[in-house]
Amino acid sequence: MTLSDIEAQARTLGGYDDASRLRQVHDRDWVLDRVPGEPGVLVDLGSGIGQLLQEALERHPSLRLAVGLERSEHRIAEAGERLRPYGDRVVLRQADLTAPAALPYRADVVTMTSVLHWLYPVEHRVLAWVRDHLAPGGSFLLTTYHPARDEHGLGGEDDIVREALTALGVARESVPALLAGHEVLPIATRTRSESELAELLSEFFTIDDWWEREAVVTVRDAAQYEHFHAATFGDYYASVLEPEKRAEFFAAVGRAAWERQSRQGRVSAMPVRLWRLGARERRGLG
Numbered sequence: 001m002t003l004s005d006i007e008a009q010a011r012t013l014g015g016y017d018d019a020s021r022l023r024q025v026h027d028r029d030w031v032l033d034r035v036p037g038e039p040g041v042l043v044d045l046g047s048g049i050g051q052l053l054q055e056a057l058e059r060h061p062s063l064r065l066a067v068g069l070e071r072s073e074h075r076i077a078e079a080g081e082r083l084r085p086y087g088d089r090v091v092l093r094q095a096d097l098t099a100p101a102a103l104p105y106r107a108d109v110v111t112m113t114s115v116l117h118w119l120y121p122v123e124h125r126v127l128a129w130v131r132d133h134l135a136p137g138g139s140f141l142l143t144t145y146h147p148a149r150d151e152h153g154l155g156g157e158d159d160i161v162r163e164a165l166t167a168l169g170v171a172r173e174s175v176p177a178l179l180a181g182h183e184v185l186p187i188a189t190r191t192r193s194e195s196e197l198a199e200l201l202s203e204f205f206t207i208d209d210w211w212e213r214e215a216v217v218t219v220r221d222a223a224q225y226e227h228f229h230a231a232t233f234g235d236y237y238a239s240v241l242e243p244e245k246r247a248e249f250f251a252a253v254g255r256a257a258w259e260r261q262s263r264q265g266r267v268s269a270m271p272v273r274l275w276r277l278g279a280r281e282r283r284g285l286g
């Protein structure tokens with residue numbers, strides 16, 4: 001079967017440079033403004049298309065190594081193009097952060113923006129990895145998103161998806177079961193609450209500081225949100241439908257978002273937290 005353009009975009013998570021302007025890219029300067037001193041090694045986890053690494057290299061001539069770990073081969077390829085001018089100051093590796101392999105570096109700074117929810121429920125693995133890869137006195141700068149969730153654990157993007165599925169004829173009350181039946185965990189469940197996360201982070205780190213902002217998404221039309229969804233969530237949600245309905249699903253997501261904006265002046269708003277963390281001593285080692 002030939003894929004429609006939007007399905008092809010979702011499959012490769014394409015168009016992220018454009019789409020991320022709506023939400024994720026705002027984390028980049030927010031985080032980099034808090035990088036102390038003159039770091040020599042920075043590691044970005046879930047480095048996407050390399051936007052944060054590029055800005056870090058521009059800001060910090062002191063960086064002799066900027067390392068990106070990322071699961072998507074398409075994104076690594078795009079990051080490779082973007083970061084080519086920085087030569088051997090850059091290392092990009094394909095990696096699954098739910099089972100991260102050790103690296104021969106100690107980082108002055110580790111960053112991870114808009115990624116942690118994808119690692120649920122085994123975030124402790126990457127957190128232990130970061131603790132073990134921070135140089136003495138190094139910082140872990142992490143952003144986490146916290147949409148409100150309902151009694152089914154749905155919220156944020158799940159709500160827009162629920163509206164889109166309903167418009168396509170799925171009964172509203174059966175959406176939680178439809179997602180669960182395809183092992184699609186609601187994003188609002190994956191994101192955990194701030195207090196739950198604080199407890200988890202405290203097992204590995206000292207929480208040295210945190211800041212919060214509201215991420216507000218507005219779009220110029222339905223198509224813009226359709227592309228944002230495909231670039232950000234790929235076919236994560238679309239996979240609950242038969243292949244022949246997926247193109248229509250993306251269009252319905254765009255329409256649902258646009259209707260929300262017409263009703264409430266914005267598609268969505270949710271708190272984002274930036275944590276500055278320092279490594280704790282490993283416990284229980286002789």
Ligand SMILES: C[S@@+](CC[C@H](N)C(=O)[O-])C[C@H]1O[C@@H](n2cnc3c(N)ncnc32)[C@H](O)[C@@H]1O
Nearest residue numbers: 024046048070071072096097098113114115118
């Ligand atoms: C919303 S994007 C954020 C990208 C970038 N950090 C930013 O702030 O724009 C989430 C990224 O995490 C990556 N990702 C998701 N699960 C992953 C995993 N298990 N291992 C490595 N990367 C993963 C995705 O491929 C994607 O590039």
